[in-house]
Amino acid sequence: MENFDWRERLFESLSFPTLILAPDMTIAGASKRFLEKYGYSEKELIGRKCYQILYQSGQSCPESFCPLPNVLATKKGTSMIRKTTGPDGAELYEDRVCSPILDDRGAVGYIMVSLRDVTRTKLLEVELQKTNDFLENIIASSVAAIIVADMKGVILLMNESARKLFGYTDKMAVGKSIAEYLYTPGGARSVMKKLRRPGYGGVGKLHTTEMRIINSLGEEIPVEMNASIIYQDGKEVATMGIYNDLRPKIEIEKKLKEAERIKLMQSNKMASLGHLAAGVAHEINNPLSGILIDASLMLEELDKDSPMRRQIEDIVADTNRCKDIVKNLLAYSRQTEFKKEIFNINGVIEQAFSFLREHALLQNITINKEFSSSMLMCEGDNNQLIQVFTNLIINATQAMNGKGNITVRATKDKPKGRIYIEISDTGCGIPEEDIPKIFDPFFTTKEEGKGTGLGLSTVHGIIEKHGGTIKVKETSPEGTTFLIELPLVKVTEDRLI
Ligand SMILES: Nc1ncnc2c1ncn2[C@@H]1O[C@H](COP(=O)(O)OP(=O)(O)OP(=O)(O)O)[C@@H](O)[C@H]1O
Numbered sequence: 056m057e058n059f060d061w062r063e064r065l066f067e068s069l070s071f072p073t074l075i076l077a078p079d080m081t082i083a084g085a086s087k088r089f090l091e092k093y094g095y096s097e098k099e100l101i102g103r104k105c106y107q108i109l110y111q112s113g114q115s116c117p118e119s120f121c122p123l124p125n126v127l128a129t130k131k132g133t134s135m136i137r138k139t140t141g142p143d144g145a146e147l148y149e150d151r152v153c154s155p156i157l158d159d160r161g162a163v164g165y166i167m168v169s170l171r172d173v174t175r176t177k178l179l180e181v182e183l184q185k186t187n188d189f190l191e192n193i194i195a196s197s198v199a200a201i202i203v204a205d206m207k208g209v210i211l212l213m214n215e216s217a218r219k220l221f222g223y224t225d226k227m228a229v230g231k232s233i234a235e236y237l238y239t240p241g242g243a244r245s246v247m248k249k250l251r252r253p254g255y256g257g258v259g260k261l262h263t264t265e266m267r268i269i270n271s272l273g274e275e276i277p278v279e280m281n282a283s284i285i286y287q288d289g290k291e292v293a294t295m296g297i298y299n300d301l302r303p304k305i306e307i308e309k310k311l312k313e314a315e316r317i318k319l320m321q322s323n324k325m326a327s328l329g330h331l332a333a334g335v336a337h338e339i340n341n342p343l344s345g346i347l348i349d350a351s352l353m354l355e356e357l358d359k360d361s362p363m364r365r366q367i368e369d370i371v372a373d374t375n376r377c378k379d380i381v382k383n384l385l386a387y388s389r390q391t392e393f394k395k396e397i398f399n400i401n402g403v404i405e406q407a408f409s410f411l412r413e414h415a416l417l418q419n420i421t422i423n424k425e426f427s428s429s430m431l432m433c434e435g436d437n438n439q440l441i442q443v444f445t446n447l448i449i450n451a452t453q454a455m456n457g458k459g460n461i462t463v464r465a466t467k468d469k470p471k472g473r474i475y476i477e478i479s480d481t482g483c484g485i486p487e488e489d490i491p492k493i494f495d496p497f498f499t500t501k502e503e504g505k506g507t508g509l510g511l512s513t514v515h516g517i518i519e520k521h522g523g524t525i526k527v528k529e530t531s532p533e534g535t536t537f538l539i540e541l542p543l544v545k546v547t548e549d550r551l552i
Pocket residue numbers: 383446450451454480482483484485493494498499500501505506507508509510511512535
């Protein structure tokens with residue numbers, strides 16, 4: 056191999072476009088790569104100023120922008136990244152490395168400027184930054200509170216929800232070794248222990264667990280937490296905790312429990328009322344029959360114009376009224392006897408209407424029936440359900456003073472397994488303040504002697520026993536709609552009617 060001095064070829068061999076500048080910024084030389092890349096001949100460059108070629112400018116760059124004064128002053132190399140545009144208008148990033156070439160006296164004789172195209176790296180950096188910003192955004196906007204701490208408990212990150220939940224500002228928490236104080240005594244250690252064991256979601260993970268944290272005011276807050284260790288090259292570098300405040304959930308549960316308790320109390324009250332009603336009705340029924348028979352006999356025996364006649368007629372009428380009340384009380388109490396059959400609810404509604412066929416109140420009422428064409432199979436006590444519909448229909452007719460429309464709709468939702476029955480009237484409606492009371496026993500707005508107020512409470516009891524619900528769907532001075540929901544029975548071969 057031919058022996059040659061590599062120093063001679065060094066400049067020409069540089070793979071980066073390179074210029075040699077005199078201290079006054081005059082171009083003294085250009086590498087072959089420079090001439091190739093920027094399309095200049097050496098003649099066109101030598102003697103021109105660097106800014107004329109690099110920035111196509113007639114004036115030197117501002118001192119803060121130009122690295123050369125610094126190189127001249129310090130005699131040390133420097134580099135800077137410059138954003139420019141290529142001939143096709145695309146973004147270009149160049150790393151301009153300036154290295155001083157010292158003369159024999161140690162002064163800067165020339166400066167070598169290499170232009171390295173770092174566009175690819177720079178664009179990757181920009182992409183990476185964008186991805187990082189996006190990830191940070193996800194963490195920042197998470198509804199769950201997120202805290203990241205290093206292995207010494209120094210807080211590295213706290214998102215907005217965490218700042219709210221724990222009551223800290225970034226200034227108070229980030230960079231501070233306070234992770235331990237975010238838990239009840241021993242809590243942080245217990246979390247770390249669990250994180251390092253396999254039994255709580257795998258090593259490095261802690262599945263959702265309920266615990267208490269301490270906020271900046273020292274208050275204990277119940278939370279649901281899951282956590283993980285963040286590893287880098289197999290080493291533990293940080294921990295991340297995700298917390299959800301349990302207070303709203305606990306509040307709702309408390310309210311539900313209270314509602315459940317009130318409902319239970321109400322149904323116990325209704326049950327004991329039922330027993331009482333049954334007892335009273337039973338005891339009163341016989342003496343009432345006696346009074347009625349005796350008073351009717353007396354009436355028969357009295358002269359037509361006897362002065363006693365009116366009083367005894369009153370006794371008969373009042374006794375009949377008492378018997379009606381007793382009958383209602385018995386119906387109310389009889390809810391405890393329960394037959395179980397499977398039947399089509401459409402048939403039950405039809406039966407209720409046919410019982411009421413002769414009822415004077417129904418004579419001027421238009422009845423619309425909108426029944427689902429398919430069978431609406433229901434399980435329970437046929438007779439009790441007839442009583443439900445007769446009660447509701449009578450109430451409707453009373454609310455309309457015997458004139459108007461009653462519409463009964465019966466449908467089902469097969470996937471949900473429910474039957475829906477709506478009974479609408481064009482009556483006077485129910486005042487808002489009465490709605491919570493209408494299912495209470497003995498609540499009536501009818502004038503004395505006209506209603507016992509047991510109708511709807513009987514209806515309510517029967518529907519509940521059938522696993523259903525009843526409510527006022529809507530009511531206004533134009534009318535009222537009651538909605539009954541009952542469980543739909545699937546009729547299989549072995550459970551045919
Ligand atoms: N369809 C309706 N439209 C308007 N108000 C109604 C309707 N149904 C019930 N109500 C109101 O609810 C009250 C309670 O009804 P419920 O059937 O329990 O007793 P009642 O009809 O007054 O007496 P009873 O049924 O013993 O004859 C009624 O007095 C009435 O004020």
